[in-house]
Amino acid sequence: MMEKVYSRPAGIFEGAVTGFCPGCMHSSVCKIVCEALDELGQLDNACYVQGVGCCGLAVTYFDMDTIAAPHGRACAIASSFKRCSPETLVFTYQGDGDLAAIGLAETMSAANRGENFTVIFVNNGIYGMTGGQMAPTTLLGAKTTTTPDGRNEKEHGAPMHMCELLNQLDAPAYIARVTAADVPNARKAKAAVKKAFQYQLEGKGFSFVEFVSNCPTNWGMSPLESLDHVHNVVLKEFPLGEFRAK
Amino acid sequence: MAEKIFMKGCEAVAETAIRAGCRFFAGYPITPQNDVPEYFARRMPQVNGVFIQGESEVASSNMAYGAAAAGVRSMTSSSSCGISLKSEAISWMAGARLPVVIANFQRGGPGIGTIQPAQQDYMQATHASGNGGFRMLVLSPSNLQEAVDMTWEAFELADKYSRPVLLLMDGFTGTMMEPVELPEPLSEEQVAAIRATKTWAARGKHGAPEQHKVMCGPGLDTRISQMGMNIEDDKLYKTWQTAEIDYEDYLTEDAEVIITAYGISGRIAKSAVKILREEGIKAGLIRPRKVYPFPDVAYEKLPLEKLRGIVSAEMSIPAQFATDVERVVHGRTKIVTALSSGGEVLDRATILDAARGLMK
Numbered sequence: 121m122m123e124k125v126y127s128r129p130a131g132i133f134e135g136a137v138t139g140f141c142p143g144c145m146h147s148s149v150c151k152i153v154c155e156a157l158d159e160l161g162q163l164d165n166a167c168y169v170q171g172v173g174c175c176g177l178a179v180t181y182f183d184m185d186t187i188a189a190p191h192g193r194a195c196a197i198a199s200s201f202k203r204c205s206p207e208t209l210v211f212t213y214q215g216d217g218d219l220a221a222i223g224l225a226e227t228m229s230a231a232n233r234g235e236n237f238t239v240i241f242v243n244n245g246i247y248g249m250t251g252g253q254m255a256p257t258t259l260l261g262a263k264t265t266t267t268p269d270g271r272n273e274k275e276h277g278a279p280m281h282m283c284e285l286l287n288q289l290d291a292p293a294y295i296a297r298v299t300a301a302d303v304p305n306a307r308k309a310k311a312a313v314k315k316a317f318q319y320q321l322e323g324k325g326f327s328f329v330e331f332v333s334n335c336p337t338n339w340g341m342s343p344l345e346s347l348d349h350v351h352n353v354v355l356k357e358f359p360l361g362e363f364r365a366k
Numbered sequence: 367m368a369e370k371i372f373m374k375g376c377e378a379v380a381e382t383a384i385r386a387g388c389r390f391f392a393g394y395p396i397t398p399q400n401d402v403p404e405y406f407a408r409r410m411p412q413v414n415g416v417f418i419q420g421e422s423e424v425a426s427s428n429m430a431y432g433a434a435a436a437g438v439r440s441m442t443s444s445s446s447c448g449i450s451l452k453s454e455a456i457s458w459m460a461g462a463r464l465p466v467v468i469a470n471f472q473r474g475g476p477g478i479g480t481i482q483p484a485q486q487d488y489m490q491a492t493h494a495s496g497n498g499g500f501r502m503l504v505l506s507p508s509n510l511q512e513a514v515d516m517t518w519e520a521f522e523l524a525d526k527y528s529r530p531v532l533l534l535m536d537g538f539t540g541t542m543m544e545p546v547e548l549p550e551p552l553s554e555e556q557v558a559a560i561r562a563t564k565t566w567a568a569r570g571k572h573g574a575p576e577q578h579k580v581m582c583g584p585g586l587d588t589r590i591s592q593m594g595m596n597i598e599d600d601k602l603y604k605t606w607q608t609a610e611i612d613y614e615d616y617l618t619e620d621a622e623v624i625i626t627a628y629g630i631s632g633r634i635a636k637s638a639v640k641i642l643r644e645e646g647i648k649a650g651l652i653r654p655r656k657v658y659p660f661p662d663v664a665y666e667k668l669p670l671e672k673l674r675g676i677v678s679a680e681m682s683i684p685a686q687f688a689t690d691v692e693r694v695v696h697g698r699t700k701i702v703t704a705l706s707s708g709g710e711v712l713d714r715a716t717i718l719d720a721a722r723g724l725m726k
Contacts, residue, residue: 165570169432170582179580180588185568187435188462188582189428190454196425197432201568203416204390204436208570226428229421 129154131163132181139177141248143343145333146174148300149242149309150181153211156313160321162209169194169201171214171223174248178213192223195230198237209320210237217247220256220280227282234291234325238316241282244333245354252338256280259357264338279357283330287363294319294327295363301334301350305360315365324366332358370545375535376401378510378546379469380409382517383441385551387560388467389415390433390440392426396448397481398537399471403443414554423448427455427468434464435581437567439521439560443469445537446487447478449495456530457496460599462581465524467517469533471540474709482709483537485629488686491534492658499596501603503527503610504658506534508633510544512655518549523610525560527602534657536681537709538630606659613661614653617643618668621650623721626665626691627679628654631712635679638717647725657687665694675700675724679717683707700724 128134131154140146157163166184170176172191179186189197194212202210212219219227219241227239246264247253253266257279261270283297294316298309309331316327332354334346341349373381380402383391391410393403403419410417416433420426426442433440444452449470459466472487474480491504503523507513516533524531552560561567568579580590614632617639618624625642627635632653642649652664665676678688678701685703692701702724704717 164572167568167570183571185570186580186582187432187568188458188580190458193425193428193455196420196428197435200390200392200416200418200429200432200440201436203418204433204438205569208568225421226425229425233418 130158131183133183136181139180140174141337143334143336143346144174145244145300145331146177146242148306149240149331149333150178152300152306152310152313153240154182156310156317157209160314160317162317162321165207166209166211167201167205169198169210169212171212171218173215173218173250175213175215175218175242176249192218192221193226194218195223195226195235195239199230199233199235202235202237206236209317211317212237212239214239214241215248216241216243216245216255216257220282228285228289231286231292231326231328232289234293236320236323236325238320238327239329240313241328241330242333243282243330243358244335245279246335246338248335248338259354281358283328283363286328292326292328292364293324293366296328297330297332297358297360297363299332299350299355299360301332301347312362332360368547368550370547372543372545373510374401374543375510375513375540376471377405378514378548379517379533379535380405381548382514383467383521384409384413384415385549386439386518386521387552387557388439388441388521389413389557390430390438391415392418392420392429392442394420394423394426394444394448396423396445398473398483398541399443399445399469401540402469423451424454427452430466430468431455431459431462431464434459434466435462435568437561437564437569439465439525439557441467441469443471445471446473446475446484449487449490453496456502457498457500458582459530460496460500460502461498463528464530464581465528466530467520467524467533468530469535472534472536474707480709481537483630483681483711484707484709485536485631485681485687486707487534488657488680488682491532492660492690495532500599501658502530502532503606504532504534504656506629506655506657507539508629508653510539510542510546513539514546514548516655534629536630610656610659611661611663612654612656613664614651614655615664616651616653618650618652620648622648622674623724624650624652624668624673624676625679625717625721626652626676628657628687631679631681634712634714635717638714638721641718642721647721649721660690660694662694665691670695670698673699675702677702677704677717677720677724679704679712681706681712
């Protein structure tokens with residue numbers, strides 16, 4: 121009899137059909153989130169607020185109560201939901217267009233109030249769902265469908281760094297940037313997600329974990345090329361680390 | 367009989383909401399409804415409720431959506447241009463079928479308009495408070511006792527149908543003071559019991575996998591049919607056409623002239639009817655208390671062909687409410703309008719002159 125050493129994490133639908141593109145890191149992030157919840161014994165007590173964009177595809181992944189948010193509003197909805205259900209573990213699942221562009225006010229304001237929920241922020245530097253437009257996090261020089269000659273600072277501004285921006289506020293309790301681009305980093309990422317959830321369970325306030333992610337489809341790369349690009353280029357713009365752990 | 371209290375409209379609405387079990391309010395400052403969030407800010411902590419001053423109208427209406435998803439009786443309020451910003455979340459409430467009470471203390475428009483009272487959001491309120499063709503029950507009081515009663519009713523209806531309900535106020539009914547009799551507050555046990563009935567609310571699975579709940583329309587979830595949900599909504603709205611008709615019919619039995627108006631204009635119109643009667647003109651009043659669904663039957667049952675005509679009064683130029691009256695009457699009698707807008711008070715003399723003109 122062979123020993124079973126790996127299986128689908130609890131918290132992901134049995135027979136889940138992925139909507140994510142081949143090689144997209146979203147699948148790994150969903151898996152890490154579910155493993156962290158499972159290890160904390162919180163899978164049955166978790167509700168998540170789903171952003172709009174590729175992150176919305178998580179609705180066919182996460183086997184837990186889901187509150188869909190209008191584009192950008194996840195942090196506003198998580199604020200009121202958590203205050204009305206303080207016993208529930210609440211997280212938002214958002215991409216960079218959702219969280220850093222249309223939802224910037226909601227993100228910063230919820231963080232500034234120190235709302236006691238967790239943000240899982242998947243930053244792939246592009247609008248994936250809609251076909252590859254420039255995001256606030258798009259790297260300088262990157263060609264997207266709305267920056268056909270590449271993003272230039274003078275016209276489009278420089279990439280926004282959400283961890284660094286949030287770190288200017290007094291209230292947030294935990295801020296970290298991680299990636300799942302390789303196995304050692306994926307392990308560190310899970311530890312960060314667990315820590316963020318633990319902060320919430322202890323009532324410490326706003327916790328934020330940014331995943332530096334990839335988008336093979338809209339970056340025009342193979343999955344492996346996109347991971348190399350994360351390591352060689354993207355992480356230079358978005359350095360990993362724990363920015364705050366109160 | 368309970369004691370009568372002299373209260374401002376905004377505060378009477380907020381106090382009634384709390385008595386009706388509202389335990390979440392989010393709002394954003396905008397004149398003429400600032401007394402609503404200010405009142406909730408003081409009162410919510412006393413009943414273990416939650417008040418949040420949102421960073422925007424957009425955020426505060428989405429917060430109301432989030433609280434409703436948790437099963438809590440939830441409310442937000444604003445005025446006109448602020449309601450436009452809330453239309454995103456209102457449409458999502460309709461799509462996700464979440465009960466929230468929204469109050470609009472109307473001011474002049476379009477755009478920033480004026481901060482004074484108006485009724486210029488009629489079309490928006492009754493036909494399109496957001497994308498997607500949904501409808502809401504729209505209650506419009508003409509005095510503060512009615513505002514109190516309708517606030518209570520709005521929470522009941524929101525829960526009954528699991529849909530957003532709009533309280534269509536105006537700058538008058540929000541800022542004037544009148545004696546009101548407030549309802550007895552629900553007990554904490556009753557408030558908790560109402561929340562417990564909402565088995566659809568998100569709370570985590572807690573060992574019941576079949577309880578997995580999604581608060582939204584289909585979005586990217588191919589397991590849900592948007593057309594199926596639209597058909598269900600349509601069926602529901604059709605039931606409202608009989609179940610939720612609500613209007614005041616005053617002295618119409620022998621009337622030759624009908625004055626029709628809603629909200630604060632309905633109150634001005636009623637006083638005009640009394641004056642016309644004293645002059646010997648047989649005037650009557652039709653005043654929709656709910657403007658959606660529109661009470662077609664109130665006009666259908668009149669002897670329309672025998673009337674001298676109808677005066678449709680409202681604080682909106684161009685007229686909006688009058689288009690619903692015209693739709694029902696369909697040329698069977700003459701309709702004239704008595705209008706003001708942009709924060710100008712509707713002058714009763716305008717209504718009187720219009721009615722007298724029909725008698726010539």
